[in-house]
Amino acid sequence: MINKIKFKVICMAVAGLSLTACEDKLDIEPRGSISPEAVTPSDTEVLLNGVYDGFQGGASSYQYLAFLTDDLSADNLAYRATFFQHGEVDDNAIAANNLLIQFYWQGLYQGIYRANFFLQTVEPLDESTFSRPERKQEVIAEARFLRAYGYYNLVTRWGGVPILREPTSDKVARNSEEEVWNFIIEDLTFAVENAGEFRSAAYASKAAAKALLARVYLATKNYAEAERLAEELIADSNFQLSDNYDNIFTNKGNAEHIFQLNSTPNDGTSMSYFLIANVVLPSTGQQTNGGRFELPIDNSLAAAFEAGDERKNTTLQPITFGGRDYNMAYKYRQSADGADAWPVARIAEMYLISAEARAEQNDLEGALERLNQVREMRGLEATDAASLAELRLKIEQERRVELAVEGHRWYDLIRTGRAIEVLPNVTDENQLKYPIPQAEIVVNDLLEPNPGY
Known part of the structure; x- marks a missing residue:
């Protein structure tokens, strides 16, 4: 599935254990290694850092695309010069051989591969040999959260993709989009139940899992569960709306952050x-x-x-x-x-998720309450809406300006059915999904291309 990924040993250990670095971040054949059989509970924290590293950019030189393609595909960022591949994303006319999209796909799957290898290595270990018996389940939950985050990025760009539950270099066919969403929910539900309590936004926690799961439930139209989880986080004293918006992005410790990639x-x-x-x-x-x-x-x-x-x-x-x-x-x-730091989940998003979920359950008054709490904190007067249709547009607008350049706008327009109406260069349903990279189809003939590519 990913060309030449052969994790005989865990490449992510390189960063944490100061072993010889992998020479190429796409064709991974590590020269320095740690045998899975030699891993002890004391090694797991270091290995887990390698999983985090994979999703913040360590798995691919172009992993920044995970952070920017959403806003570029939508109407928040524009293409100015140099890399024509960026121009294809901006124009919503992406060729199947677009190298940046290929690196994005490969980077996400390499991060998922690291998570799977970590899980395969840690799950057989005796929990009584960890610093705390419950720590084993906590680190497993962190890895599963990160795997879910990787699949969230995949399903919202490509639709149905191959689900990998264990490290493999075998050819794997695509799962349906519904199956991918269910897999994400499975991983995040486990993380909500087993991850540690919040200690820093730099680490996956129960709160981080709730935040991503609330987003997933909103996308899959389970509005009651989306509201429930968002409201639990709003009530959590660890998080609060900031009265200084600039400080959110200049201070990694700002109380708005639920999870971020540092x-x-x-x-x-x-x-x-x-x-x-x-x-x-x-x-x-x-x-x-x-x-x-x-x-x-x-x-x-x-x-x-x-x-x-x-x-x-x-x-x-x-x-x-x-x-x-x-x-x-x-x-x-x-x-x-x-x-x-890249903000993956902030408390302001939870207010807006709650607002949208309430609106879709015909609680317009409750929706306006949460929407206006965000607006007033950002220096704006409270707004009103005479209908559900009007309120939907106001929430869409608020999400755009609150979460701009944070990786939400493109999929917001897709999940609400508004992309073709709003974006002038999106005229066909086929443009709402990225092309499966041609290089992946060449090495895996089980992969079916997306329609229109």
Whole structure:
């Protein structure tokens, strides 16, 4: 399924155990190794770090696509220059041989492979030999959460994909989209029941599993469960809406964060490198730590903010670059440093999930309550809606400006049936799914391409 992935030993141990690094992040043949039979409970924390690393970018040089394709496929980011593959994503005309989409697919499956190898290695260990007997189930739950997160990214881009429950290099056919969603729910339900309590947004926890499961239930139209889980998190004293939107993205410890993928200058995501220009900001007079500025903010997003919305100056900054005026994405500012954290789940999203779930259960008053709590915290007046249809559009708008450049907009428009109506270059249902990479079909003749490719 993934070309030349042969994890005879666990490549993710490289980062944690200081073994010889894998020479190529796509064709993985590790030269340094740790035998699965030699793993002890004391090794599991280090190995688990390798699973996290896989999903934050360690599995692929282009894993930043996991963070940016959603907003680029939608109307939050635009293509400016250089890599025509980005242009295909922006135009919603992706070729099956698009290398960046291929690397995205492979990076996600390599992260899933790391999770599966970890699970296969840890599950036989005696729980009594861990630091705490319950720690065995906790680390298994963290790995299953990360695997579910990987499959969430796959199913929302490609639809039905092969489900792998164990590490294998065998050819595997695609499962149905419904089967993938059910697999995600299975993993996340286990994580809700078995993961540890929240200690930091850098680690998967019961709260993180609830947040992702609430999102999944919203996508699969189980509105009662989506509301229940979102409301449990809203009531959790570990999390609260921030009265300083900018601080959410400049402070990894901000109480809005339920789960995030952290990066350091040594393992930066490269994601912000493609967003930030090397310019003096007109608003502050300060020089940015710029990269190649491949993907500016789409003009329609810049126009979507209401007057007085405190989120706008954090989300974007007007700049002049190469003699032209642009709006530059500004939530992630480390750029060449690469130390930004990617917010996977925030408490503001839970308010908006609760609002949408309540609306779909005809509790318009309760929906407006949660929607307006977010608006008022961002410097806006409360809004009202005379009908469910009007309220749906207001929630859609609020999700767009609150969660911009956080990987939600594209699938929001798909799951609500609004993509063709909103996006001018999406005119065909087939465009709502990415092409299965041609390179994967070549090595796995069991893979069926998506319609239209």
